[in-house]
Each structure stands twice: as structure tokens, then as C-alpha cells.
Amino acid sequence: MSQALLQVRNLHVNVGDIEILHGIDLDIHPGEVHVLMGPNGAGKSTLGHAIMGNPAYKITKGSIVFNGADITDESTDKRAKAGLFLSFQNPIEVPGISLSNFIRNAQEELSGERVRLFRFRKQLENNIDSLQMDKSYLDRDLNVGFSGGEKKKSEILQLLTLNPLMAILDETDSGLDVDAVRTVSEGVQTYMKQQDRALLIITHSTRILEALKVNYTHVLVDGKLITTGDASLIDDINENGFEKYLN
Amino acid sequence: MKEKTQVEDINRSLYDFKDIEDDAHFYKFQEGLTPDIVLQLSKEKNDPDWMREFRLKSLEIYNRLEVPDWGPSIEGLNMDEIVTYVRPKTGMSAKWADVPEDIKNTFERLGIPQAERESLAGVGAQYDSELVYHNVREEVAAMGVVYTDLESALHGPYAEMIHEHFMKLVPPTDHKFAALHGAVWSGGSFVYVPPKVTVEIPLQSYFRLNAPGAGQFEHTLIIVDDEADLHFIEGCSAPKYNVANLHAGCVELFVGKKARLRYSTIENWSKNMYNLNTKRALVGEGSKMEWVSGSFGSHVSYLYPMTILQGDHSHMEYTGITFAGASQNLDTGMKVIHNGADTSSVINAKSISKSGGISTYRSSVVIGPKAFGAKSAANCESLMLDDESRSDTIPAIDVRCADADVGHEAKIGRISDDAVFYLMSRGLSEENARALIVSGFANNVSKELPLEYAVEMNNLIRLEMVGSIG
Numbered sequence: 238m239s240q241a242l243l244q245v246r247n248l249h250v251n252v253g254d255i256e257i258l259h260g261i262d263l264d265i266h267p268g269e270v271h272v273l274m275g276p277n278g279a280g281k282s283t284l285g286h287a288i289m290g291n292p293a294y295k296i297t298k299g300s301i302v303f304n305g306a307d308i309t310d311e312s313t314d315k316r317a318k319a320g321l322f323l324s325f326q327n328p329i330e331v332p333g334i335s336l337s338n339f340i341r342n343a344q345e346e347l348s349g350e351r352v353r354l355f356r357f358r359k360q361l362e363n364n365i366d367s368l369q370m371d372k373s374y375l376d377r378d379l380n381v382g383f384s385g386g387e388k389k390k391s392e393i394l395q396l397l398t399l400n401p402l403m404a405i406l407d408e409t410d411s412g413l414d415v416d417a418v419r420t421v422s423e424g425v426q427t428y429m430k431q432q433d434r435a436l437l438i439i440t441h442s443t444r445i446l447e448a449l450k451v452n453y454t455h456v457l458v459d460g461k462l463i464t465t466g467d468a469s470l471i472d473d474i475n476e477n478g479f480e481k482y483l484n
Numbered sequence: 485m486k487e488k489t490q491v492e493d494i495n496r497s498l499y500d501f502k503d504i505e506d507d508a509h510f511y512k513f514q515e516g517l518t519p520d521i522v523l524q525l526s527k528e529k530n531d532p533d534w535m536r537e538f539r540l541k542s543l544e545i546y547n548r549l550e551v552p553d554w555g556p557s558i559e560g561l562n563m564d565e566i567v568t569y570v571r572p573k574t575g576m577s578a579k580w581a582d583v584p585e586d587i588k589n590t591f592e593r594l595g596i597p598q599a600e601r602e603s604l605a606g607v608g609a610q611y612d613s614e615l616v617y618h619n620v621r622e623e624v625a626a627m628g629v630v631y632t633d634l635e636s637a638l639h640g641p642y643a644e645m646i647h648e649h650f651m652k653l654v655p656p657t658d659h660k661f662a663a664l665h666g667a668v669w670s671g672g673s674f675v676y677v678p679p680k681v682t683v684e685i686p687l688q689s690y691f692r693l694n695a696p697g698a699g700q701f702e703h704t705l706i707i708v709d710d711e712a713d714l715h716f717i718e719g720c721s722a723p724k725y726n727v728a729n730l731h732a733g734c735v736e737l738f739v740g741k742k743a744r745l746r747y748s749t750i751e752n753w754s755k756n757m758y759n760l761n762t763k764r765a766l767v768g769e770g771s772k773m774e775w776v777s778g779s780f781g782s783h784v785s786y787l788y789p790m791t792i793l794q795g796d797h798s799h800m801e802y803t804g805i806t807f808a809g810a811s812q813n814l815d816t817g818m819k820v821i822h823n824g825a826d827t828s829s830v831i832n833a834k835s836i837s838k839s840g841g842i843s844t845y846r847s848s849v850v851i852g853p854k855a856f857g858a859k860s861a862a863n864c865e866s867l868m869l870d871d872e873s874r875s876d877t878i879p880a881i882d883v884r885c886a887d888a889d890v891g892h893e894a895k896i897g898r899i900s901d902d903a904v905f906y907l908m909s910r911g912l913s914e915e916n917a918r919a920l921i922v923s924g925f926a927n928n929v930s931k932e933l934p935l936e937y938a939v940e941m942n943n944l945i946r947l948e949m950v951g952s953i954g
Contacts, residue, residue, distance in 0.1 A: 286905075289905075289909050290908075290909075291905050292901070292905070293901065293905075312908065312913075312914065313905060313908035313909050314908045314909075314911055314912055314913050314914070314917075316909075317908065317909055317910055317911040318911055322909070322910075323909050325906060325909075328906070329900070329902055329903045329906040331903055331906070331907070331920070331921060331924055332924050332925065332927065333921075333923065333924020333925055333926070333927030333928070334920060334923075334924045334927070339907075339910075339920075340910075342912065342920070343910035343911050343912065346910075346911040346912050346913070346916070347910075347911040378924075395910065399910065399911075
């Protein structure tokens with residue numbers, strides 16, 4: 238088997254003085270789709286934010302290796318440059334910069350090269366079309382006044398355009414209507430069709446997964462990975478809930 | 485002692501060999517502002533008689549009035565040696581080597597060409613700008629627009645018009661520094677736009693910065709006649725360096741009927757400057773006055789552009805931003821007086837403070853007894869970048885008419901860690917993420933500015949943000 242793209246080893250994470258994650262081990266290889274499920278408050282988002290390096294989540298023990306480099310102590314922007322991406326559960330509104338300028342800015346930071354405007358705009362417009370989102374959003378301030386659904390689509394637009402090696406989707410499907418989930422799911426599928434991309438999907442529902450081939454399902458309860466299985470585990474949880482995993 | 489050092493600096497200056505005969509004009513060791521000094525200045529300026537008398541009267545008022553004590557402290561300003569600020573050619577006599585490093589660095593990073601840097605630093609003449617100024621003048625003159633320096637206009641065909649308007653909106657009795665201005669004003673612009681003329685290109689005083697004496701006590705007088713339209717831009721976002729550290733300029737704007745004037749200004753004084761500037765507009769029936777204002781730099785600023793909505797259905801919009809960094813106390817805001825019926829004003833004021841900087845929004849909205857149906861909406865937002873900085877909002881509202889609609893909203897915030905994390909998760913460094921949030925905050929001002937100024941303002945914000953991490 239090829240080397241893991243993401244290697245999480247014995248990861249302990251605090252929020253303030255409280256330990257939320259108690260020793261997580263996780264390997265994600267290129268081309269794999271992992272699903273992370275678990276009851277509310279289990280620490281799923283914490284894992285996503287800790288991998289992305291949110292300073293509010295302190296790693297007290299363990300390590301994260303991404304694409305062969307130890308990023309445990311790296312700043313968030315360095316992790317992004319290494320090829321990590323986090324789709325936020327609640328994307329932040331930033332007034333004064335347009336969605337399009339922001340993505341261009343990010344692309345230039347990530348690549349270290351100037352973006353060629355015409356090509357970039359075209360790519361952006363293709364991507365936003367595929368998400369069935371109006372082009373006018375490109376020139377609106379980043380997420381400002383976007384509906385819940387548009388915010389999530391804006392995240393997937395960023396995913397498609399910035400094209401990282403691996404993406405963590407933190408409840409990208411929550412709060413979306415059926416059509417929006419399908420659109421977003423198709424966007425994620427487009428991303429995965431490329432060679433050697435990887436996904437960690439945090440979700441409560443299965444609809445976003447329909448278009449994707451899930452390799453592994455993990456169940457996180459009280460800050461620990463209780464069990465790992467294949468895609469069939471999702472159906473099991475959907476039917477029976479988390480009860481049998483709770484003490 | 486400090487002032488004496490400055491004189492010595494000038495004596496070593498590049499221009500010394502030219503200036504030896506002017507040495508007497510430096511009034512080196514005299515204290516206090518005397519009628520003799522003002523008379524001498526008046527003579528040098530070749531003032532008409534009325535102006536000479538006006539200066540002397542202003543001087544009397546100046547000597548009578550007290551220094552204002554209601555705002556930021558101006559104790560650092562030595563009023564006994566005020567005469568050294570009045571010294572002619574101060575702005576021109578600096579030496580490149582004496583320009584503080586931080587200002588030179590700022591020029592460097594703003595990408596301002598060497599020639600302009602020297603001009604902005606008060607060193608030497610800037611021939612390109614003179615040329616541009618000249619060309620613009622020719623172009624607008626073809627439309628009947630007068631755009632010239634105030635001193636020469638005093639002797640031209642518009643002398644009478646200037647006499648009628650000069651310091652009528654800001655009388656010398658207004659406050660001590662207005663009186664000082666009346667006594668020693670020097671340089672500045674005169675613009676007259678005849679009825680029904682729309683000036684397509686913005687006129688920029690930037691091109692006149694190096695006029696002798698400009699930048700210290702300059703007087704701007706703009707008259708926009710009925711149904712005319714003008715955009716005037718004052719200043720520049722590069723820091724202007726002056727040896728003397730007092731700026732007491734005056735701006736008087738007269739807007740006729742159904743006319744429009746947009747007055748944009750970016751002030752970025754060197755950080756030793758006391759900026760005590762007075763700006764006022766009188767707006768006629770059905771006309772529109774727009775202010776766009778960016779205040780950076782200076783040690784202390786008192787700046788409250790005032791609009792008198794005299795005519796019915798007249799309208800004012802104010803969009804301003806103030807950025808106070810370390811050791812800066814910037815007291816800015818605006819005043820509006822609604823006299824006419826159905827007048828309206830919209831105020832969007834923003835401030836940013838960091839590294840212990842103090843930023844105060846001070847405003848006064850007055851609705852006069854005849855201003856039936858007047859509307860005023862103010863919206864103030866402050867962004868504080870750290871715990872040492874300070875931001876205050878002091879609005880005064882005085883309504884003397886029962887039929888008026890007045891609102892004031894204020895909001896104080898800081899940069900959210902979540903937002904910084906969000907931007908960093910897309911690859912932006914912490915510094916860039918913060919700068920982006922701050923320039924986004926300032927965006928409603930920069931988008932009102934012509935492109936080159938907006939770019940400079942954003943660069944300026946970035947510069948101010950450098951080193952703000954940690």
C-alpha cells in the first residue's frame with residue numbers, strides 16, 4: 238500500500254483546559270474517501286479543526302504528518318500550502334473582499350505565482366455554473382448575506398478552484414435542501430474524480446455520500462475512535478443509531 | 485531648543501546657496517506672532533489691501549482666543565514659538581537626508597517615484613507634477629473652469645469673487661487656529677466651476693503640493709455654481725513631511741443650486757504633526773455635497789468637516805475612515821446643519837485603532853427649526869486591533885424641528901479569530917489575513933476613491949498592519 242497522505246497518531250486535543258480528543262489514530266491514503274460519524278459533541282469538528290491547525294484547539298500530545306511532513310506545529314497557512322483544505326461548517330462572512338478576489342488571493346498565496354486573470358475567471362465561472370450558483374455571487378463580498386446553502390456552495394467552489402490534495406468537509410451537507418445536497422455532492426465527486434485526491438467527510442447524513450465511493454467509516458464517541466468499518470457501517474448507523482457504541 | 489535645531493538643519497540644506505539672501509525671512513529668534521511679521525508676510529505675498537487688513541484683524545483675534553481644551557492635548561505644540569511655523573519656505577527647505585527613515589521607507593513601499601518622494605517630503609520641486617497641473621488647468625479652462633492657486637487668483641479677474649467668499653464660511657472668530665490661518669494663510673487652490681459645467685476629470689491638488697508654502701496653512705476655496713458638477717481631490721496618501729509640525733489649513737466649499745461637489749481627501753501627515761484643519765461646505769437648494777475622507781498619520785488631529793444644508797432638498801453624504809496607530813490621537817468626525825426643508829444627510833464613519841492609538845468619532849447633527857422633513861442617518865463602526873487601543877464615539881444631536889428623522893448607530897468590534905483562521909485555512913499568512921480583514925473594513929471608503937488612491941490607501945493599511953502580529 239502507498240504511503241498515507243495523512244497520518245494522525247495518538248492525537249490529544251484540548252479546547253481551553255478540557256481535553257476533547259483522547260488519542261486519535263487515523264491514516265488516509267490518496268484516492269480514499271473516509272467518513273467520520275458520531276453523536277453531537279463527540280469531537281468530530283474538533284478533529285477537523287485540529288488537523289487544519291486552528292489555534293483554539295491545542296494539540297497536547299501526538300502528531301500529524303501530511304504528505305510526508307510533520308505539520309503538528311505548523312501554522313494553518315502552511316498546512317493549506319501543503320495541500321490541506323477544510324470546508325467550514327459555518328463559513329465566515331468577510332466584508333470588503335469579493336468571493337472572486339478572495340479565491341484569487343488564496344490561489345496566488347498557495348501557488349506563489351500570479352494568477353492569469355482571464356483563465357482564472359473562466360475557471361471560476363465554470364465551477365460556479367456546475368454548482369448551480371448565480372455568477373453574481375463571485376462579485377459579492379465573501380459569504381456576506383449568503384444563505385446557508387450558498388455559503389456551503391461557496392466552500393465547494395473554493396475546493397474546486399483551489400484543488401487541494403485533501404479536503405476535510407465539516408458537515409457541508411447540513412442545513413441544505415435536497416437539491417442543494419445533490420449539487421454539492423456532485424461538486425465533491427468532481428473533485429474526487431481527479432487522481433489521488435482524498436476526503437475526510439464529517440456528516441450526519443448519507444445523502445452527500447450517494448455519489449461517492451466510501452472506503453472507510455469511522456465512529457467517534459467521546460473523543461475516541463470507537464470503530465472503523467467500510468461503507469456498510471453507515472447504513473448500520475442509520476438504522477440503529479450510535480446506541481451500541483455508547484457506554 | 486528644538487526649533488533652533490531645525491533652523492540649523494535648514495542652514496545646512498542643499499538650497500542654502502540660493503537662500504542666503506532670504507535668511508532674514510526666517511525670523512529666527514523672535515517669539516510670538518507680531519503684526520510686523522504678518523505685514524512682512526503680506527508684503528511678500530503681494531496681498532491686496534483688504535487681505536492685508538484681514539490678516540491683521542485675524543491676528544488680533546488669534547491673540548485673544550484660547551487654545552481649545554475640549555479635545556486631544558496639543559500641549560506638544562509650542563505656541564510661543566508659533567512664528568517658526570509661519571516661516572516662509574519651511575516646506576521647501578528640508579533636506580532629503582533629514583527626512584525620517586520611516587517616511588522614506590513608506591515612500592519606498594508605496595512605490596512612489598524618487599522625484600515625487602522628494603516633493604512630498606518637502607524637498608525640491610517636482611517638475612512632472614507641475615507639468616500635469618499645467619495641462620489639467622488648460623484642459624478645464626477650455627470649459628470655463630478656473631483652477632489656480634489662490635494667491636495669483638487674488639490679482640486676477642476673480643479677485644472680487646474671492647473677496648466675497650474668503651473665510652466667510654470659516655470666519656477667523658471660529659477658533660484660535662482659524663484665526664491663525666486667517667493671519668498667515670499661504671498657498672492653496674482656487675476653483676470656480678461656472679453654471680451647468682460638468683468637470684469630467686477629478687481635479688487634484690496633489691499636483692500642486694510643492695507650491696511654495698503649500699501644506700502648512702493652505703487655503704482651498706471652491707465655488708461650484710448652479711447645476712455644475714465637480715470632484716476635487718485634496719492630498720495624497722503618501723506621508724507629507726514638514727519640518728514644522730503644525731498644519732492649520734482651511735477648506736471652504738460653496739455649492740450653488742442643483743449642483744454637486746464631491747470632495748475627497750486622504751490626509752497622511754508625518755507622525756509629529758498637529759493637524760488642526762477646518763473644512764466647511766455651504767450647500768444650496770437641490771444640491772449634493774459628498775465627502776470622502778481618509779485620515780492617517782499625524783500625532784494629533786482635530787478634523788470635522790462641516791456641511792450646512794442651507795437650501796431645501798439639499799443632501800450630504802459623508803464617508804470617512806480614520807486609522808490611529810501608536811502615539812496617535814485622532815479626533816475626527818463631522819458636523820451637519822440642516823436648515824432647509826427635506827434635507828438629508830448620510831454619515832458612514834469608520835475608525836481603526838491599534839498599538840495604543842486613540843481614535844474618536846465626534847459629531848454634531850443639528851436640525852434647524854425650518855428643516856421640516858429632514859432626515860439624518862449616522863452609522864459609526866470602530867475596529868480595535870488590540871487591547872491597548874482605544875475608540876470613542878461622541879455624537880451630539882440637536883433637533884429643533886418636530887418633523888425630523890434622526891438616527892445614530894455605533895458599533896465597536898475587533899478582528900475575530902475565527903475569521904483569521906478561515907482566511908489562513910485558504911493559505912493566507914496571519915499578517916495578510918488580518919490586513920485583508922482591515923482593508924475589507926475600510927473598503928466602503930476605498931471604493932469611493934479613484935483607483936490610484938484606493939490602491940495607495942490599501943497599501944497604506946497594509947503598511948500600518950506590518951508588524952502588528954504578535
